Amino acid sequence: MSERNDASWNTMMSGYVRGREYSKAIEFFQEMLEGGVKSSGFLMASLVTACDKSGSMFGEGLQVHGFVVKVGLMSDVFVGTSLLHYYGTYGLVSDAHKLFEEMPERNVVTWTSLMVGHSDGGESEKVIEMYRSMRRESVCCNENTIALVLKTCGTLEDELLGLQVLGNVVKSGLDTNVSVGNSLIAMYGSCGNVKEACRVFNDMDERDTISWNSIISANAQNGLCEESLRYFYWMRHVHKEVNSSTVSSLLTVSSSVDNLKWGRGIHGLVVKSGLESNVCVGNSLLKMYSEAGRWKDAESFFQRMPQKDLISWNSMVACYAQNEESQKALNFFADMRRVIKTMSYVTITSALAACSNLEFIAEGKILHAVAVLSGLQANIVIGNALVTMYGKSGVMAEARKVSTIMPKRDEVTWNALIGCHAENEEANESLKAFNMMRKEGIRENYITIVNVLGAFSTPDCLQKQGMPIHAYIVRTGFDSDKFVQTSLITMYAKCGDLHSSSFMFDGLSTKRSITWNAIIAANAHHGCGEEALKLIMKMRNAGLLLDQFSLSVALSVSADLAILEEGQQLHGLVIKLGFELDHYVTNTAMDMYGKCGEMDDVLRILSPPFIRTRLSWNILISSYARHGCFNKARETFQEMLKWGEKPDHVTFVSLLSACSHGGLVDEGLEYYASMKTKFGVPPAIEHCVCIIDLLGRSGRLSDAEDFIKDMPVPPNDFVWRSLLASCKIHQNLELGKKAADKLLELDPSDDSAYILYSNVCATSGRWDVVENVRTKMGSNNIKKQPACSWVKSKNQISKFGMGEKSHPQNVQIYAKLGELMKTIREAGYVVDTSYALQDTDEEQKEQNLWNHSERIALAYALISTPEGSPIRIFKNLRVCGDCHSVYKFVSGIVGRKIMLRDPFRFHHFSDGKCSCSDYW
DNA sequence: TTAGGGTTAG
Known part of the structure; x- marks a missing residue:
């Protein structure tokens, strides 16, 4: 190749990079390699930037790195700097740092690039450390450095340091007053000091669009949605110009308060302003839908987006994963590789999150291999996602192995291990991991504490582990954290000590919505439905608005108590407070109507099939089953499949119980046989109980007995109780005795064993045995749950015993x-x-x-x-x-x-x- | 100097 040609390669390449045609630039590099073109430092730096910006497969950048070393261009400051930035983008800060150390020459961009890497890796202290070194070595900062350092002061919530940095900026005359003010607003916003941010904003003589955006963002970041909207209205009134950053900030707040009504309002405004086609705005909307649980809305919006970038695609993978649509996430991931042919470590991370259950472990392992092959194994976020993926699938040994070979572990790594041990009911292991974390010198945060508390679920655990941790929490001051307070309330209740839960709750000086929700849920789970509803009243009287959690707990309590009027009032409140678009709440309301006998209302609030979630389908099937509409239950199941919704284990419980109540024996057996082979849902004990019920009720008692022998899971009390009840219907004394004995083996104080067995004997006329059983009950001090019926009329419940x-x-x-x-x-x-x-x-x-x-x-x-x-x-x-x-x-x-x-x-x-x- | 995607928790 001649010199002239080399120069033209250079020109072409920089043209592609300037024109942001990054994938063309990378293709061009491949040709160049084949042609043996001699390269300049500038060309290589441009190319690395292209790899960086295109979000391409990590491997291409590595290839360039290898080439640069081979041709001896590594001493070039531009090449070194762009490579350093590249490693930072992929979260490989230690590699970036190594490059930095080896570089013979560095400029301000080199420093700043490494600082960006540290910042993205969450190492804020390192950023400040480097800023101080820069000043010591008299390297002049540029605007980007200052911006980054100020942002870091915000992250560190170090206002004082921020003011010092700004002082230096003003002294060096680097910036105007407006931009100094803007930076201050942003920093105070990140520090959580909204009051000070507003003060700076209000005192400004001159404001530009960025000032307005900064104050809106400061309020939005801190969850002050009304305030940010107030500034927005003011902005439109006096400032006129609104840009995409303004809108993105407003959309962020709608995600954080999880109020879709708000988001819809802003979306309307977005459409009016013509900013919907802005890619940042679009991506914010995707996140908003995802967080509100409306992945179908996100999906259709994504399809309509005129401009999509890597972040849009990544957002969709994350959206499916967060909404537990694992298969859709993986299909989308495959599409993505085919259509845009690029991905980043964020893509892999989100795809891994979709594999966080045993069903998708094979796909998770493949992604693990993809991460290793891409050289992204050392990325801490990917490492953490891998630990989570294995842990949530119950493969703790693998999770631990990944964490041991990670080059660096942070609090997220340990939190994931602690949380997964807790989820897998390994309280001791969870606590062990917590101690190891402290030994390694990594500081716990509130999530660590929440995870540890989640491990305890028995009275014994509470005594030996829960209470000492509670003491530790008080010592370390974590007891002022709202999430820790909530977890403590939940832990005491879960360990069976509702009294201590209430005591903790009563002792809190400030009670937030989540704290109320915790104590309400604790009462509901302990079967204290009336108390839960009373607390709901108290919460409202305390001036707090019910949110989606309190509403759904209250609705499910109404469902359990079958009190339609309360349920209807709560449903009214759901609509009034703007939660009717929240899938979870609406589904709970639907379930409430079903359990209160109002099938018409179930159908009235049912959403159209194309936006129905799996939960809605399941509730619909179980409502039909409970009301004896077996054909409808079956049709609904077929329709669910037609709409591409995958049945889960709850679907089959509803379906099998429908068959059992409807006497559809053969059909039920068919469903049972197909659930694993055709739908990949392994039968659990609930399904087996349904089958025993199905066979038993229809009189096939010996088949039921055989089934129990061959069950994939060991029989529990429900199995024997169901068999015993069938023995009563079909007057089978012998098998009834066997079932009753088994039931008493599991729990000698089980009253239902005595009662049902004595009923079997009574129905068969064996009054001598009845007498025996009754005497035994008396001598063992076992009491029968008394039968009662109740009616509600004129707003009063009348209860009748025998x-x-x-x-x-x-x-x-x-x-x-x-x-x-x-x-x-x-x-x-x-x-x-x-x-x-x-x-x-x-x-x-x-x-x-x-x-x-x-x-x-x-x-x-x-x-x-x-x-x-x-x-x-x-x-x-x-x-x-x-x-x-x-x-x-x-x-x-x-x-x-x-x-x-x-x-x-x-x-x-x-x-x-x-x-x-x-x-x- | 302002805005968008990711890992733990909720």
Whole structure:
């Protein structure tokens, strides 16, 4: 090649870089290598910059590095600097640092590039250290250096240092007053000192667009959404110019407060201002949708984006991963490699996050290999993502191995290990990792503490580990952190000590929303639903707005207690507060309607199929199942598949229980067989219980027994209880005895074992055994959970026990009962005394049946609610067979719809028939 | 001097 040609190569290459055609520049380099072109330092520096800016595969930059060494251009300051910057971009600061040490000549850009690397790697102290060295060595700072140092002061929350730096800047006359003020605003914003930022802004004589953007951002970063919006309105009023940075800042706040209504408003404004096509703005919108859980909105927006860059693609991978759409994330990742042919370490990190469960471990391993092959193994963020990926998949040995060979570990590495041990229920290991972290001299942060606390879940753990850690938290001052406070409340509750949880909560001087939510959830999980709802009231009275978490806990409490009116009011509040677009909240509301018997409302608020989440599909299937609409449940499952939604283990629990309640034995067995082979969902104990129920109810008791022998998981109490209940239906004394023994083996104090077994014996007429069992219960001090039914009328709940006589309207209730007995007998009702569980004469047996709580509740409902209105009755135990028959007759005679809910499902009676077709 | 993607937690 001649000199002239070399020069033209140079010109071409710099043309590509100037024109930002980075991938062309890289292709050009390949040709150049083949042609053996002699290169200049400038050309190589441009090329490295091209690799850097294109976000290309890391390997291409490495190739250039090798070439540069070979041709002896490493001493060139521009080449060295661009390579150093390149390593920094990929998070490989130690490599960058090594280059820096070896360089014979350095300029201000060299220094600044390494500082940027340290800054991106989270090593703020190193940045300041280097700034001080620069001043010692009299290297003159440029604007970029100053900007970086000031930003770092913000990150370090070191206002004093920031002011010193600014003093130096003013002294050297490097900047104007406006830009000094702007920098100050930004620094105060990062330090969390919004007040001071506003003071500087308000005192400024002159403001430019950046000043306005900085003050909006300072408020936005600190979660002050109303304030940032106030400045924005003011800006539009007096300043006129709004640019893409302004809009991006406003969108950031909408993500952090997770209020989609707000984000939608800003989005409208974005469209009006014509800034929607700006790539930064677009990327902010993608993040907003992702954080609000609306990955489908993000997806369609991405498709419409006129300009996309690497960050847009990375955002989509992250969006799918964050929304637990692993398969979609990996498919998108594959598309990305095909379409734009580039990726960065962020891409790999996000793709790894999508593999954080055992189902995708194979893909995760491939990505691990990709990271190694790309030379990005030493990147600390990738290392941390790998630790997380293995840890969340339960492969802790591999997670630990990755962490040991990492060149450097930070608090994120240790937090991931501690958190994954906790998630895998290895409390001791979690605590061990915490101690090792401290030994290694890495300081814990609030996330460390939150993770450690998450490891404790038993009373024993609480005594031996939880309480000492609590003492440590108080000693180290972490007890003032809102997340730590919340975790402490949750830990005490999880370890069974709700009393201490409440004590902690009551003792807090400032109670934030998340703290309220923690104590409310703690009560809900302990079955204290009424208390949880009372706390919701108190929270509102304390002037706090309910958020998506408090609303969904409250809705699920209403669902568990089956109190429709409260549920409806909460749903109203959801709409009023603007959470109706929040998938999670809306799904909880839907579940509430389903569990309160309002199938029509479930369908009313159901979203259209193309934006339905897996959770919505699952709730819909289980609602249909609970209401006895088995065909609908099946159709919904088919529709779900048609729309490309993958069923998960909850889907199959709903589907199998639908089959079991509907007597669809063969269909249920088919689903069970296909779940692993066709859908990759391995059967868990819940599914096995459904199958045993399915076989048992239909009378195939020996098949059920065989199934238990071959189950992939060891049987638990639910398995034996279900089998025992089926033995009662089909009067199988022998197997019933076996199941009851197994149940008592697991828990000798289980009351259901005694009760169900004595019922099996009673139904089979073995009154001698019944007597035996009852005596045994008495001597073992085991009490039966008393049956009760309740009705809500005129805003009051009336609860009835067996033979209840204490109701103020007692006389009218029993008069009504007598009348009912007479009329239904005339209509053809014949008593079935096999449901009487006490050995007396037939007449007494019938009398005892009329004492059942569900009949008393029915009589009360008939006299206390308006004629013709639907009746809603709830029972804590399964309805008795003879009562079921009474309800059918009554519904035909009084011409009213009667809904009866037991702990498992609904019976809808009308015109003498029941929705369950007498199979339950 | 202002804005967008990533790892732990929520």
